Amino acid sequence: MPVKIAPKPFNPAAEQAEFEQSLTPGSFGATANFVGTMRNYNEGDSVTGMALEHYPGMTEKELDAIIDDAKKQWDILDALIVHRVGQMHPGDPIVLTAVWSAHRGAAFEACRFLMEALKSRAPFWKKETLADGKHRWVERNTSGEA
Amino acid sequence: MPVKIAPKPFNPAAEQAEFEQSLTPGSFGATANFVGTMRNYNEGDSVTGMALEHYPGMTEKELDAIIDDAKKQWDILDALIVHRVGQMHPGDPIVLTAVWSAHRGAAFEACRFLMEALKSRAPFWKKETLADGKHRWVERNTSGEA
């Protein structure tokens, strides 16, 4: 399954290694991955926790569609997306996107595409807990330039 | 040490995890990495082995300079390059580049930069062993578009 919603902390390297076992060694020359990790600060404030909500059913469907789109646009062997939901803490991995291909151009570009598409299309919402115990919803994702 | 020449097979995920321990959890939000892996084919031929030669001293110096250049160009926390040398086999990791930053744009772009710079500036040379036992030097790196 190239898409996984993780309700508990996950280890990006272990997920990637496990998925990679489905691929033939020597068949790919390039693997690009990206891990988004929860920071302990945001917009100038100290952040102590975060709850990640999603839309069960639609989220998985949208992530599947994003991988399909990447496969149409680039010559890649396979791709993996793992995304955390639920209550998490600074330092916890939030998301992993990984792409396997013969050559590096496709891997880099498709991996970037997965992240940008996920951030604009896949229904996830973050609610931060601040140092003073107050909660706030993150209002908008930044562009990839930020 | 953000630059490592590996004369034996290395585990990219383990190298990255070990290096990441030097960074403060929660201080970074983005990690981009790339792993180049030896394929079992190249230019239409079956490849059974590869010897990677480097220029001890200059190679390390050039990799250090590439990381310095990335740090000047992007707002990143740190970067790691591990590159294999010696006799290797299909499926073996050849190179790992990894970048840690607050935001994803810098991590993606700097990681790509490290690979492109390494492929044009860092003195490494590949000699392939083909299925018929003959050897041939790889003549030129492809551009990142390939």
Added chain:
Amino acid sequence: MSITVKFFASLREQIANPVTDVDSALASTVAQVWSQATDAPMPEHVLCSVNLEHCESNTKVKDGDEVAFFPPITGG
């Protein structure tokens, strides 16, 4: 003869007493589903879906559909 309605994230907290089902005879577009489900005006940046697909507020709906409303996406 009903349409299922869901609200997510900050919208779910903001909408007082949202209904979870709307009479499909009273709503033929997503915007009309909103109006039937709550007295609140639809926020400017609200996103919506019909049957797990992103949609527009003028997208047509029919009996048995699942319509969802949610704020801008902040995952990843």
Added chain:
Amino acid sequence: MSITVKFFASLREQIANPVTDVDSALASTVAQVWSQATDAPMPEHVLCSVNLEHCESNTKVKDGDEVAFFPPITGG
């Protein structure tokens, strides 16, 4: 009073009997180091370095320098 010379990869295999030291009185540029080190003509795409830094064939050299010649880079 000498300059150390190194050849790498395919160049090292191609150059018959390369010398590893060149008299610095006989070579003031990288190209002249090449000519002193081997009878072979310098290949079109050869790269060079002086003291572990990339250089051009007209780069000046002096006693004690290490000059290296190598084919296009194929790492990564």
